[in-house]
Amino acid sequence: MELRPILSAMLRNRTGAVLVALQVAITMAVLVNAAFIINDRLQLLAQPAGVDVENIVSVLIYAFDPDYDWEGERKQDLEVLRNLPGVEAVTTMNSLPLSDSGWSSGWQLEDGNDESDVPSAMYMIDEFGLETLGMALLEGRWFREDEIKVLDLTSGSDFVDTVIVTESLAKKMFPEQSAVGMPLYTSTGETVTIVGVTSDVACPWPKFAIDEVGGLYMTTFLPARGAPPVARYVVRAEPGNAAALAAEVEKALTGRGTGRVVMDMKLHTEIVDETYGGDIAMIRMLVTVMVLLLAVTSLGVVGLASFNVRSRTKQIGTRRAVGARRRDILGYFLVENAVMTGIGVVLGTLLTFALNLWLVENYDLPRLDPTWVPLGVLGLLLLGQLATLAPARRASMIPPAVATRTI
Amino acid sequence: MFRYYLRLAWLSIRRNPILTALMVAAIGVGIGACTTTLTVYHLMARNPIPEKSDTLYRVLVDSWDPDRPYYDGDQGAAPPFMMTHQDAIALMRSEIPTHQAAMYRTAFVVQSDNPEIAPDTYSARATYRGFFDMFGLDFIYGDSWDEAADEDGELVVVINRALNEDLFDGEDPVGRELKLSGTVFRVAGVVENWNPIPRFHDLNGKFRDSAALMVPFRAAVNLESEVNGSISCWKPEDINSFQDFLNSECVWIKFWAQLDNPEQHAAFMDFLNSYTQEQKALGRFPRPMDNRLIDVMNWLEFRKVVSEDNVVLAGLSFLFLMVCLLNTVGLLLAKFIGGASIAGIRRALGASRGALFRQHIVEISVIGLAGGLLGLGLAALGLKAVRGWFEDFEKVTQLDWSMVGIALGLALIASLAAGLYPTWRVCRIAPARYLKTQ
Numbered sequence: 001m002e003l004r005p006i007l008s009a010m011l012r013n014r015t016g017a018v019l020v021a022l023q024v025a026i027t028m029a030v031l032v033n034a035a036f037i038i039n040d041r042l043q044l045l046a047q048p049a050g051v052d053v054e055n056i057v058s059v060l061i062y063a064f065d066p067d068y069d070w071e072g073e074r075k076q077d078l079e080v081l082r083n084l085p086g087v088e089a090v091t092t093m094n095s096l097p098l099s100d101s102g103w104s105s106g107w108q109l110e111d112g113n114d115e116s117d118v119p120s121a122m123y124m125i126d127e128f129g130l131e132t133l134g135m136a137l138l139e140g141r142w143f144r145e146d147e148i149k150v151l152d153l154t155s156g157s158d159f160v161d162t163v164i165v166t167e168s169l170a171k172k173m174f175p176e177q178s179a180v181g182m183p184l185y186t187s188t189g190e191t192v193t194i195v196g197v198t199s200d201v202a203c204p205w206p207k208f209a210i211d212e213v214g215g216l217y218m219t220t221f222l223p224a225r226g227a228p229p230v231a232r233y234v235v236r237a238e239p240g241n242a243a244a245l246a247a248e249v250e251k252a253l254t255g256r257g258t259g260r261v262v263m264d265m266k267l268h269t270e271i272v273d274e275t276y277g278g279d280i281a282m283i284r285m286l287v288t289v290m291v292l293l294l295a296v297t298s299l300g301v302v303g304l305a306s307f308n309v310r311s312r313t314k315q316i317g318t319r320r321a322v323g324a325r326r327r328d329i330l331g332y333f334l335v336e337n338a339v340m341t342g343i344g345v346v347l348g349t350l351l352t353f354a355l356n357l358w359l360v361e362n363y364d365l366p367r368l369d370p371t372w373v374p375l376g377v378l379g380l381l382l383l384g385q386l387a388t389l390a391p392a393r394r395a396s397m398i399p400p401a402v403a404t405r406t407i
Numbered sequence: 408m409f410r411y412y413l414r415l416a417w418l419s420i421r422r423n424p425i426l427t428a429l430m431v432a433a434i435g436v437g438i439g440a441c442t443t444t445l446t447v448y449h450l451m452a453r454n455p456i457p458e459k460s461d462t463l464y465r466v467l468v469d470s471w472d473p474d475r476p477y478y479d480g481d482q483g484a485a486p487p488f489m490m491t492h493q494d495a496i497a498l499m500r501s502e503i504p505t506h507q508a509a510m511y512r513t514a515f516v517v518q519s520d521n522p523e524i525a526p527d528t529y530s531a532r533a534t535y536r537g538f539f540d541m542f543g544l545d546f547i548y549g550d551s552w553d554e555a556a557d558e559d560g561e562l563v564v565v566i567n568r569a570l571n572e573d574l575f576d577g578e579d580p581v582g583r584e585l586k587l588s589g590t591v592f593r594v595a596g597v598v599e600n601w602n603p604i605p606r607f608h609d610l611n612g613k614f615r616d617s618a619a620l621m622v623p624f625r626a627a628v629n630l631e632s633e634v635n636g637s638i639s640c641w642k643p644e645d646i647n648s649f650q651d652f653l654n655s656e657c658v659w660i661k662f663w664a665q666l667d668n669p670e671q672h673a674a675f676m677d678f679l680n681s682y683t684q685e686q687k688a689l690g691r692f693p694r695p696m697d698n699r700l701i702d703v704m705n706w707l708e709f710r711k712v713v714s715e716d717n718v719v720l721a722g723l724s725f726l727f728l729m730v731c732l733l734n735t736v737g738l739l740l741a742k743f744i745g746g747a748s749i750a751g752i753r754r755a756l757g758a759s760r761g762a763l764f765r766q767h768i769v770e771i772s773v774i775g776l777a778g779g780l781l782g783l784g785l786a787a788l789g790l791k792a793v794r795g796w797f798e799d800f801e802k803v804t805q806l807d808w809s810m811v812g813i814a815l816g817l818a819l820i821a822s823l824a825a826g827l828y829p830t831w832r833v834c835r836i837a838p839a840r841y842l843k844t845q
């Protein structure tokens with residue numbers, strides 16, 4: 001295939017080539033950066049919660065009657081829930097992993113030393129917490145019934161004596177030795193002992209974890225329950241049964257007890273989706289933009305190529321008449337597109353990095369991984385070839401007789 | 408002449424229906440994407456209270472930790488966004504602002520006398536009477552509570568129209584009793600639903616509805632009503648009762664003041680500064696003095712109400728529109744050059760270049776407007792889809808008239824810009840060349 005005639009033909013009609021090249025360049029910059037942002041969000045979404053999210057159901061009890069029997073009603077509620085068919089385990093918690101709302105505080109490794117403070121997310125949970133959430137106990141033991149205290153964050157109360165920490169937090173605080181048995185101190189002078197270490201469980205705030213507690217898995221469990229008026233029951237369903245069980249749980253709870261409202265019945269998966277709502281929407285919008293962009297660019301290439309084929313019918317006929325094969329005509333259009341797209345992707349590579357630089361400078365987005373650029377280059381070259389294929393085939397079907405007919 | 412050009416445009420469009428459809432589609436998709444992201448941006452970035460936004464100030468005083476600032480992000484160090492209880496109470500005593508109100512969000516279970524209405528939880532704002540005048544809420548029935556109710560924490564409540572319709576069928580409920588979480592309140596008034604978007608006075612849930620219940624701040628505190636919002640504490644303090652919590656250095660109260668002129672602004676700032684000095688003498692406020700009065704729009708900007716994602720999306724969709732336009736330029740060029748022989752004949756028969764130019768501009772405008780209308784339809788679909796994807800988008804995905812205008816204008820300008828070069832090219836052709844080939 002001779003490149004020279006193609007090039008000289010393009011030089012005679014520069015505008016068309018420039019337009020295609022520019023289009024390809026901007027398309028590539030947007031596609032690669034959008035794909036990179038999507039990948040970044042997918043990685044955020046893929047971080048495991050460390051608990052059996054798929055099978056967990058959560059519901060809130062809001063007690064409003066001043067005479068409400070907080071302790072008694074809770075015991076009965078939990079009893080009722082445990083007896084529901086399809087329930088594996090039930091616990092009470094103040095908040096759930098990846099729910100975007102919860103309590104963070106810190107532990108001092110040395111009593112009274114502010115500098116030794118290690119921040120952590122705090123989950124209040126009871127003796128059934130381990131089997132309900134489904135993480136693994138790596139060392140020590142889980143809480144016993146007699147350790148569970150009532151904690152009120154705004155009114156204060158008797159503090160807990162024991163805590164259980166995640167593997168990540170244990171390693172951060174005691175890199176050299178086992179954390180079990182070690183004492184921790186609060187800034188107000190309380191002392192607790194670590195009695196167990198579990199596999200990693202995520203804190204409530206996946207997006208602020210680094211700022212809040214220094215990492216996603218810096219988590220402590222306290223053997224405690226919240227004070228009135230709000231209690232959260234967490235139910236683990238038999239595998240695959242959560243959605244059906246949720247309705248049963250709500251019915252069982254609304255069916256008994258007065259002076260309270262049963263609210264926010266949700267699957268843990270729904271809660272996590274709400275936390276990531278903005279990111280999921282961003283991913284969907286970017287995917288939409290990418291698909292539309294691909295459609296517009298390829299339709300544009302098809303349109304232009306078709307037009308060229310039509311306006312060059314006579315010349316093609318002439319070429320065929322003087323001995324060019326169908327292959328040659330097909331090749332001509334494909335090579336022409338490859339040259340235009342080629343210029344486009346060179347320009348596009350520069351534009352891709354420029355756009356990424358702007359995003360990194362002005363917005364909280366990561367620097368582009370350069371290995372994504374060749375993917376974009378190959379993808380667009382392929383797109384150009386595919387879009388040209390149909391018009392080019394039509395061109396190659398033009399019979400040589402056309403040349404004689406219209407002169 | 409204009410009608411003649413329209414007819415020529417129609418003929419030209421019919422001559423090349425596929426090419427024309429491609430152009431309309433390209434412009435439509437580009438405008439649709441831009442209008443969708445711009446609408447979200449425009450509604451997120453809008454002024455929620457345009458008539459007074461530059462006289463309403465969020466009040467910040469720096470009572471935070473001597474060792475580290477409350478906020479130290481990309482906007483520099485800043486004092487706590489919220490206030491301690493003792494500071495809020497002290498600042499409420501100032502008589503300088505036209506109106507002022509400390510506030511926090513809580514929730515109550517509303518129990519109706521009507522057995523058919525099941526008890527349900529409602530968000531409530533614990534605040535001062537200044538809230539109503541400062542933010543310009545309209546009363547349908549009754550009025551705000553009086554100063555004594557603020558002082559004594561009287562059990563009175565103002566509800567909004569929506570809740571009044573649910574509870575009292577929209578009739579005048581003033582003076583009637585309403586049980587909130589087991590405590591009997593007296594209804595003082597009903598306000599028109601007031602849901603500024605973004606909810607500037609409480610950005611915890613910035614695109615959500617405002618509270619349906621409003622009660623005196625002191626009444627809520629006396630009932631030890633829970634705080635539904637952030638509580639941030641820095642000082643190790645033994646908190647053994649709600650009173651200890653109120654006396655602590657924990658911040659959780661939002662404070663707004665209306666300052667109508669620079670003198671008032673300066674006087675209130677002086678008041679804040681002398682208050683800070685007093686407190687420093689008492690051993691509080693260990694940080695360097697940093698009191699701030701931030702008006703509504705600056706507050707929204709400081710708190711980044713328009714999320715970065717939406718700015719990025721708007722930017723990307725403009726690049727997308729550019730691709731669509733380049734596309735259109737290419738297609739127009741092809742179309743016009745393809746029709747050059749006709750243009751040549753028109754020139755030869757005496758049409759001036761100007762006439763030819765106008766004729767093509769009319770044709771482009773028709774295509775542009777068609778693209779704009781298609782874009783509006785696509786934007787409506789896009790906004791509907793986006794609304795379903797994220798709860799926070801519900802209030803910021805309504806296509807309004809200003810956006811319709813912007814979309815059509817943008818389509819017209821964009822298509823004219825795209826059409827300029829092809830038109831110029833077709834006007835420059837030498838008629839003789841085309842007469843020859845016929």
